[in-house]
Amino acid sequence: MYPLASFAAGLVFGLGLIVSGMADPSKVLGFLDLAGKWDPSLAFVMIGAIGVSVVAFRLAGKRAAPVLGGPFHLPTATQFDRRLVLGSLVFGVGWGLAGFCPAPAIVVYGAGYFKAVVFVAAMVAGMGIYEIAERLRG
Amino acid sequence: MDWEHFTPWASLAGGVAIGIAASMLVLLNGRIAGASGIIGGLLRPVRGDIAWRVMFIAGLFVAPTFYQLVKQAPVPTIDATHAVVALAGLLVGVGTRYGSGCTSGHGVCGLARLSPRSLVATLAFMIAGFATVFVVRHLIR
Numbered sequence: 001m002y003p004l005a006s007f008a009a010g011l012v013f014g015l016g017l018i019v020s021g022m023a024d025p026s027k028v029l030g031f032l033d034l035a036g037k038w039d040p041s042l043a044f045v046m047i048g049a050i051g052v053s054v055v056a057f058r059l060a061g062k063r064a065a066p067v068l069g070g071p072f073h074l075p076t077a078t079q080f081d082r083r084l085v086l087g088s089l090v091f092g093v094g095w096g097l098a099g100f101c102p103a104p105a106i107v108v109y110g111a112g113y114f115k116a117v118v119f120v121a122a123m124v125a126g127m128g129i130y131e132i133a134e135r136l137r138g
Numbered sequence: 139m140d141w142e143h144f145t146p147w148a149s150l151a152g153g154v155a156i157g158i159a160a161s162m163l164v165l166l167n168g169r170i171a172g173a174s175g176i177i178g179g180l181l182r183p184v185r186g187d188i189a190w191r192v193m194f195i196a197g198l199f200v201a202p203t204f205y206q207l208v209k210q211a212p213v214p215t216i217d218a219t220h221a222v223v224a225l226a227g228l229l230v231g232v233g234t235r236y237g238s239g240c241t242s243g244h245g246v247c248g249l250a251r252l253s254p255r256s257l258v259a260t261l262a263f264m265i266a267g268f269a270t271v272f273v274v275r276h277l278i279r
Contacts, residue, residue, distance in 0.1 A: 002167060002189070002190055003190050003192075003193040004193070005163075005166040006163065006167055006169070006189075006190040006191075006193040006194045006197070007193035007194065007196055007197045009159045009160075009162040009167070009171060009197065010159070010193065010194035010195060010196060010198045010199075011159075011197035011198075011201055011204060012155055012156075012158055012159035012197075013155070013156055013159035013160070013171060013197065013198060013201075014198040014199070014200070014201025014204075015155055015201050015204065015205055016153065016154070016155030016156035016158075017152065017156065017198075017201070018152070018202065018211060018212065019152035019155060020148065020151070020152020020153055020155075020156065021145055021148065021149055021152065021212075023202075023212075024212060024214040025214060025215065025216045025217070025218070026217060027143065029217075029271055030140055030143055032268055033271045033275055034268050034271075035272055035276050036140075036271075036275055037139065037140035038140060039139075039140040039143045039144055040139070040146075041143070041144055041145045041146060041149040042149060044145075044146045044147075044149035044153060045149045045150070045156065046245065046246070047150065047153060048151065048152065048153020048156070049154070049156040049160065049246045049250075050153075050157065050249050050250045051153075052153075052154055052157025052160075052161060053157040053160040053161050053247060053250035054250040054252075056157075056160065056161030056165055056250070057247070057250050057251045060164045060168070065168070066164070066165060066166055066167055066168030067165055068167055068168075070167075070168055072168040073169050073170070074164075074168075074170065074251070075170065075248075075253065075255075077255060078254070078255065079255075080254075080258055083236045083237065083238075084236075084238060084255060084258060084262075085237075085259075085262050086236065086237070087232075087234065087235065087237025087238065087259075088233065088239075088258075088259040088260075088263040089233070089237075089262050089266045090229050090232060090237070090266075091230055091233030091240060091263045091266070092233070092262060092263035092264065092265065092266025092267040092269075093229050093233070093267075093269075093270045094225075094226040094227065094228070094229030094230035094231075094233055095226070095230060095241070095263060095266070095270075096268070096270025096271045096274070097218060097222055097226035097229070098216070098218040098222060098223045099216070099218070100223075100226060100227070100230065101241040101242075102173035102174045102234060102240045102241075102242070103173035103241070105227070105230075106173065106177075106195055106198040106199055107198050107199070107201050108214050108216075110198065110199035110200060110201060110202050110203065112202075113214060113216065115218070115220060116216070118220055118223050118224050118227065119223050119224070119226060119227040120227065121224075121227065122223070122224040122225070122226070122228045122231065123177075123227040123228070123230050123231035124177070124181075124231060125227075125228060125231060126227065126228040126229065126230065126231020126233075126235070127174075127177065127178045127181055127232070127234075127235050128181055129228075129231070130178070130232050130235035131178075131181045131235075
């Protein structure tokens with residue numbers, strides 16, 4: 001059940017990305033182009049997504065364990081460090097260059113678009129570089 | 139304002155679906171629906187921590203196929219060249235791992251958890267995204 005629920009969540013997430021327009025890089029860039037013909041649609045995606053999940057996270061906070069068992073795996077870090085800010089800035093530059101962030105890139109890959117395959121391959125390579133750098137650091 | 143492409147209702151509905159998906163994953167599995175963390179975790183495999191990640195990614199991957207069963211899927215427009223797409227992917231991969239999250243993990247789940255760290259991260263990647271598009275579309279061209 002545990003992996004099946006995860007599959008269902010991924011599927012609904014992906015459908016949401018398609019319906020919302022997030023799975024279209026030109027739509028994402030239209031949102032990021034404040035100085036051009038700005039398309040504020042993606043702000044509505046955030047409103048919808050956060051509006052629903054804020055309730056779920058409150059419910060989760062009241063439960064001892066998830067419905068399917070096992071502990072909750074929620075982030076515990078609280079400090080603002082350079083990694084958080086610099087990493088997010090680097091991510092934002094990449095996001096603004098192509099209009100892809102990780103989840104929509106997987107969806108567009110699944111739809112069979114070659115540029116999304118290129119993006120995902122490079123993204124996984126980037127994540128691999130991070131892993132290697134972390135291991136070298138000790 | 140780009141009224142021609144403005145889709146408040148579809149975007150809100152899609153956002154609600156994303157929120158439902160994030161709710162399912164935290165309430166059923168106790169996990170954060172953060173795409174970069176889910177993918178990145180596979181590069182540091184831990185026994186018993188692999189299947190749910192692969193299945194979430196598989197769900198994302200087959201979403202267009204399921205969508206297509208009901209309705210013609212919209213065609214994405216990817217204007218960036220292959221080289222720029224590759225560079226963007228590399229930056230997104232490195233950046234999301236150092237920053238511990240992406241649009242889904244920080245932007246949706248983190249903000250919904252009222253995490254100050256996620257607010258900082260979201261502001262950082264939004265500002266960088268706005269600035270990058272400004273440079274690419276209005277300064278370089």
